[in-house]
Amino acid sequence: MRLSRRCVTSLAVLGALAASTSPARVHPHIFAEARLDVVIGPDNKVHSLQHVWRFDDLFSSTVLVEFDTNKDLKLDHKELEEVGKTVHESLAEYNYFQVVTQDGKDVKMVAPDKLIATLEDNQLIILFESKMAEPLPLKGKLDFGVYDPTFYTAIDFVDDANMAVQNLPPACAREVIRPDPDEAIAANQSSLTDAFFNDPTGTDLSKIFATRLELNCNAAG
Structure with missing residues (x-):
């Protein structure tokens, strides 16, 4: 099974993107x-990011219907592998909804080998690990975020503890940043153009709305 280009942008076995994609008006259709x-x-040094996404009931049931090839109302191992493969291919263009920066500059990531899909x-539930192209030193300000540039999928970290760090040294300060949309737009007004509000494929500027984990490690070695 292969998804159309428009469906790909939103993991959409639910359907095509809505015609209007203004961040101020668009509503997510998929929730995780x-x-x-x-x-x-x-x-x-930071070596990798480990992700776990638990999707809403409606999207989960739609995936079940679409990928249940033997029509037994469940997804067996082979069918779940196909789900993982399809999502893996679909999100490659969007860096798997992840953004990593060091002092405001993008950090190059290596695509995950595979995505694991399961039903619970x-x-x-989608699980995967992605690695840095090179281990990232704990220096300066590091930001780690997860977002859909099309605004079609809402990736929600319900609790700040769900953005965690393994082996964080005492020299680093950790904070979860949850941008206010209106404040983010106001602060970036000069960078926002008509193309940002009308491009259905999304833009890198979408990351200004993303919840992110910020590490300040100016004193780290």
């Missing part, structure tokens, strides 16, 4: 509760 773990190695209590 997420957890992000930033993995720091003994060398005091009738909810679709």
Whole structure:
């Protein structure tokens, strides 16, 4: 099974994107509760990000219907592998909804080898790990976020503890940032153009709305 280009932008087995995609007006159609773990190695560098996304009941049931090829009202191992493969291919263009920056500059990531899909209590869960192209030193301001640039999928970190860091040294300060949309627009007004509000494929500027984990490690080695 392959998704159309418009469906790809939103994981959409639910359908095509709405015609209007203004961040001020658009409403997400897919919802996921997420957890992000930033993995720091003994060398005091960030090596990878571990993601867990639990999708809403409606989207989960739609995935079940679309991928249940033998029509037994459940997803077996082979069918779940196909779900993971399809989502993996669909999100490649969007860096798997993740953004990592160091002092405001994008950090290059390596695509995950695969995405693991499972069903738990009738909810679709996607798990994957992505690595930095090079281990990231704990220096300056590091930001880690997860967002859909099309605004079609809402990735929600319900609790600040769901953006976690493994082995964070005492020299680093940790904070979860939840931008206010109106304040984000006002602060970036000079960068926002008509193309930002009308491009259905989304733009990098969408990340100004993303919940993110911020590490300030100016004193770290």
